[in-house]
Structure formats: structure tokens, C-alpha cells
Amino acid sequence: MNEIQKIYEIYFSIIDSFFGSIKHYLGNKEDSHIDLGINMASYPLISDLILDAIYDLDAEIEEFWSKHAKIIFDFTKDQDTLKCIYSGDISPVVLENFVKKSALYVDTIIIADPILNLSIFQKQIILDKKYYLNKLIRHVFNIWKLKDLVVANTKENILIILPINLQLVNSKDRSQLLVIANKKFTKYVNSILNQSFESRKDSLSFLERLQTSKNIFEGIKNFELLPNVFREFSTFEKFLTNFGNTGKYSQFRDKSAGWNFGLYLQSQFIRVQEHKFFCEKVSAEPIYDYELPWFFFNYEIGGLDMDASIANALQKEKFEWISKIPISALKILREENKLDYMRNILRTGITDLKAKNDSNLSQVATQLEQNLKEAFKQQKSEIRLLEKEVANITKKEIPITTGGFLAGFIPYFGNIVSIVSAGRDIKKLIDKHKRAEQEIKFKEGNFINLLMKSYESK
Amino acid sequence: MNQNKIKIDFFGDGMRIFLDYISRQLKKNPDYTPHPLIRAFECALQGIDKLKEGECTAGVSQDGTKTSVYEPYIVVLQKKKKGIEVKEIRNIKVNKQLPLDVMIIIFRLQIKLDKTKGETVNPQQAVDALNAVIPGNKFYALGDRWKEARDEFKKLLEEGKIHLPNDPELIKELKQIKYDTPWEKYNGPHNSDTMLRYR
Numbered sequence: 001m002n003e004i005q006k007i008y009e010i011y012f013s014i015i016d017s018f019f020g021s022i023k024h025y026l027g028n029k030e031d032s033h034i035d036l037g038i039n040m041a042s043y044p045l046i047s048d049l050i051l052d053a054i055y056d057l058d059a060e061i062e063e064f065w066s067k068h069a070k071i072i073f074d075f076t077k078d079q080d081t082l083k084c085i086y087s088g089d090i091s092p093v094v095l096e097n098f099v100k101k102s103a104l105y106v107d108t109i110i111i112a113d114p115i116l117n118l119s120i121f122q123k124q125i126i127l128d129k130k131y132y133l134n135k136l137i138r139h140v141f142n143i144w145k146l147k148d149l150v151v152a153n154t155k156e157n158i159l160i161i162l163p164i165n166l167q168l169v170n171s172k173d174r175s176q177l178l179v180i181a182n183k184k185f186t187k188y189v190n191s192i193l194n195q196s197f198e199s200r201k202d203s204l205s206f207l208e209r210l211q212t213s214k215n216i217f218e219g220i221k222n223f224e225l226l227p228n229v230f231r232e233f234s235t236f237e238k239f240l241t242n243f244g245n246t247g248k249y250s251q252f253r254d255k256s257a258g259w260n261f262g263l264y265l266q267s268q269f270i271r272v273q274e275h276k277f278f279c280e281k282v283s284a285e286p287i288y289d290y291e292l293p294w295f296f297f298n299y300e301i302g303g304l305d306m307d308a309s310i311a312n313a314l315q316k317e318k319f320e321w322i323s324k325i326p327i328s329a330l331k332i333l334r335e336e337n338k339l340d341y342m343r344n345i346l347r348t349g350i351t352d353l354k355a356k357n358d359s360n361l362s363q364v365a366t367q368l369e370q371n372l373k374e375a376f377k378q379q380k381s382e383i384r385l386l387e388k389e390v391a392n393i394t395k396k397e398i399p400i401t402t403g404g405f406l407a408g409f410i411p412y413f414g415n416i417v418s419i420v421s422a423g424r425d426i427k428k429l430i431d432k433h434k435r436a437e438q439e440i441k442f443k444e445g446n447f448i449n450l451l452m453k454s455y456e457s458k
Numbered sequence: 459m460n461q462n463k464i465k466i467d468f469f470g471d472g473m474r475i476f477l478d479y480i481s482r483q484l485k486k487n488p489d490y491t492p493h494p495l496i497r498a499f500e501c502a503l504q505g506i507d508k509l510k511e512g513e514c515t516a517g518v519s520q521d522g523t524k525t526s527v528y529e530p531y532i533v534v535l536q537k538k539k540k541g542i543e544v545k546e547i548r549n550i551k552v553n554k555q556l557p558l559d560v561m562i563i564i565f566r567l568q569i570k571l572d573k574t575k576g577e578t579v580n581p582q583q584a585v586d587a588l589n590a591v592i593p594g595n596k597f598y599a600l601g602d603r604w605k606e607a608r609d610e611f612k613k614l615l616e617e618g619k620i621h622l623p624n625d626p627e628l629i630k631e632l633k634q635i636k637y638d639t640p641w642e643k644y645n646g647p648h649n650s651d652t653m654l655r656y657r
Binding site: 017018020021022025035036039040043045046048049050052053055056060 | 477
């Protein structure tokens, strides 16, 4: 076991010591961690006890990272591989599915430690303790399900957990990032409303006066600068209602629809700066699993390069079928050393320029689907050829000598053909047959085939 | 919230959560002393291996000293074919079985008190802990105002507004309380009675 694996063993032992007593409730379904969070938080007696009993989780996780963060950051930075940092929510909805899709293309997926972010930073702003517990259990078990993958002995670590949060950035850099974020936020508000506010405060004050979603929507002048979900009033209103409801659990007051809208936009611009900072720190690409945060990152940097575009396009709904492959298939992919091969398949027909111009990744996603279909077609054709080979051996390619031997007489060829040579023919034949069959078996068990089966059953 | 899909084992989960908590505390501080209920449970568990199926074992523990008994608990366990059944958890001093919700309140109270630094807690800290685990803000730390409470209690008693239990011993003891009796000389049940009745 290497040093990194040992560190993550300690990390998971912390999870076990705090949450091991309820893990037997975690079902087999992919979203069982979500149900577990909701259910535990809704039993008052038990949830109160859990909340009291885990009061020192923050101190424990802080101590853990104070000892190990540098080692893991240095290790990650030194990896000369394709790495992606996730920055959608606290953790992806179903981390397992997110990893399955991402690991088709990237070597290492990095996610921010949800325990650290929730128990130290979010806990301070969340007013409803049960809401906090629900989130904590959900994200802790989302990660716990992938323990085997985190501590797996693969050439490159498929999944790395790191302490990532703006509050962990040194104060000088943090202030600078916040200044940039606030400037970009003000500029964006000015662009969509055709205004000329000079500061974040002015922008927020203006937005605060807009009481309803309708007021905001009517004030928007440049819809083309908004993410798709904000361009239709119905989806815009629904989003703001949900955002306002979430805000009720936190210390951010729900002043007006405009205030919520401003707060959301501002948080996205801060998130982008934070994400950029950590991506640069470990030389990684950004990766998201849903459109909104992706939109703001893309807006900020004006389009991603090919690698980041492909990694992000794979998160689109049309690739949901990839989630059906077993998680062990990822290990097969790595053991077969086929990640480069897989990357080449996916990259076909995609260039940096094409990717940069495809702001919603629809073209990249379509190309990826075509590339995968092509790979499946080729795979099928290879298997068919092998099957044909086996059939030929058994039906037609039995040599005369072997046929004779099997028929019970030894044919003459010049002089006498020995039984030994006839036996050798049979052995060769059987070996060839076996090899072809094994190759079929191998091809059927290889990653592309597992992927193909998953695609065909969608 | 969605409808619950999980049926909780309140006793088992409560115990496991608290035992995990204790093992974490012991890891941090080997001198940490768990609640007597847990120690009684542990004592009972020690004897379980030697039992046959259906037989019972008990463990007793308390927080007092050699000369005084404080918070004594007995835990009775029965060996079953598949595991152990908790037959009874009883506070021996008040001779009452411990209901599940009270057990969890005790666990929570223990955790709250553990969080308080130092060997002892002051009345305000104790009251805060009680109010945190028992809903309704029923507890008050009177501080120097306890004499006001005593006078109020006396007045209500004289007006017949306080219905005492039919306990001759208690009435006798109450009558012995003089105006200048220091608080420390009051018996436990009396001073808490005073505290609870005063608002």
C-alpha cells in the first residue's frame, strides 16, 4: 500500500468512526445515499443524537487535512496525466455515475472533500440543523460508496479527494480572487440589464428592489448572455423559487427575488475564480455535471479546449447509459492500459477550435456519440470475424492428415505419415481453436464490449 | 421531506451511535469515563459468552464514590439464537425502567456535558445542556434569585396551590426548612422542585 492509499484509508476510517453506525441502512440503489440523508434527518430522536455525537467532526477532519493536505496536493500536481477538478455541487448527484463517465476520458477525477466543506464552511451558514445533517449524510455516503476506487492500486489514481475551498486560499490570493469575481459579476449584471453599475454593492441594491421573478425577467435586455434555463420565464421562475427555498435554510436572507438572483450570480462568479485557482494549482481541467455552473465557467474563459470539452460533454444526459457499466469495468480499462485508446476513439473529429466554438457542447456530444457507435461497430465486426474463424476451424479447416487420423486410418504421403505428426496436427488445431475462442472471450469481457452492452441496453 | 423508506431500529441505532461516540472519545482521551449506563451495558456484555441461549446476564454501574451512590444503572441482557436482546435498562435509585427516548436524552446530555471544558459545569451550563436536549425551555438557572423562588414557593404552598404528593416524609422535611436554611442544605428533590416551580 503506498502513502496516498494509506492516507485515504485514514480518511475513510474517520467516516467509519462517525457514520459507521448507520451505514447498514445504505441500500444498493445508486441514489441510496440521497434517501439515507433524507430519512435520517427526518427521525427527530436519532437525528438529534447524531448531530450531537458528531459535533467534533469538523475538528477531526481539519486535523486530518492539516497533516495530509500538502502530501496529496504535491502528489496530484506531480502526476503528468489528464486531471479534472469537479466543481458543480458539494459532490456530484451520484458520484459513481459521474466517475464512470469521466474516467472514460480523464486519468484522474478530483473532488473537493465534502466533509470539510460541509462540516466547517457550510455548517456556519446553514440555519436548519436537520438540513445540514441531510446534506452531510448524503455527500459522505456518496463518497464512501467509492472507497474501493479511491484506495485502489491503479497506475493513476482514478479518484482523488482534496481540501478545496476558497476559505483555504491564503488571504492575499483570496482577496484578489474576490475582487476579480465581484468585478466580473458587476460587468455581467451590467451586460444583461444594460446598466452601468460601478460596484457589486450597487448591482445588488438595484436587484434587491426587484420583488418578483417577473420584474427581473422584464428588466433583462440581453437574453443571449443568459444560460438556457434563464431564457424562458417558466424555467427562470422555477429556478428562482427553488433557490429561494434553499436560501431559507441558510443565513442569507431571502429579501426579494431580485436579491436571490443577484446572490446566485455572484456566487457563481466567485465559484469560477475558486475553481480556476485550484485547477491551476494542480494543473487540472475543470469539470461539471450540470449546465449552470458550467455556463458561468465557460462564459468566464470563453470556451474550453478539446480535453475539457470532451470530459464535460460526457456528462450530458445522452450518455446516461454509461452509468450502467459496472464500476469494476473502470479497473478493467486501466488494467488493459486502454485509456489512451479510448481517448483516441473519443477525440476523433474533435479539435480545440471546434470545442471552443461549441458553447453548449452539443456538437462535441454528438461527435462523441458517433465515435462511440463507430467503435462499437468495429468491435462487433472483430468479434464476428473471430467467430467465423472458429467456425472455419471446426468445419472446414480440418487437414487431411487429421481427418484421416480421426477416421481411423493413416494416409500415405510419399512414405508413411507417422501417428505423431497426425497428433501434432490435431494439437495445433485445438490450440488455434482455443486461442480464437479465448480472444472472443477477451473481446467480450473487455472495456469496449462492456460499454457496448450498456449502450445497447439503454 | 419524502416518506421514510427506512425503518429505524431506535434502540440499536441509538446505542451504536453513542458507542461510536464513546470510542472516539476514548481514542482522544484514554481516561474518558463513559456514562454509567454504558458501563453497566459493557459489564453485562462481558458475561454473555458463557451463557446458554435464553439465559440472562446483568451489569451494574454508577457514578458515585465509595461512600455515595449516584446514577446507578442495571442493564439486563438475554442471549438469543441470533444475538442479544436487551431485557431491561433500569435506574436503580429511582427504580424505574429507562424508556428509549429518555435513554437518548441521557446520551445527548452526556455529549453536551462532555463538550464543556473542565471537570465541573456551572448551573447555567447544566441548564443550557438540559434545555438543549429537552424541548420547551423548561429549565432555569436562578443564580442568586433562588430565595425569591423559595418565598414564592412558600406563598403558593400556604395558599394551597401546590399539591404535594401524599408523602409524610417529604412534608416533614419541607416543614423543617427554615427561612435561613442555606441552599446547599436542601435535599435534591426539594431544590429542583423550587427551581421548576419558579418562573
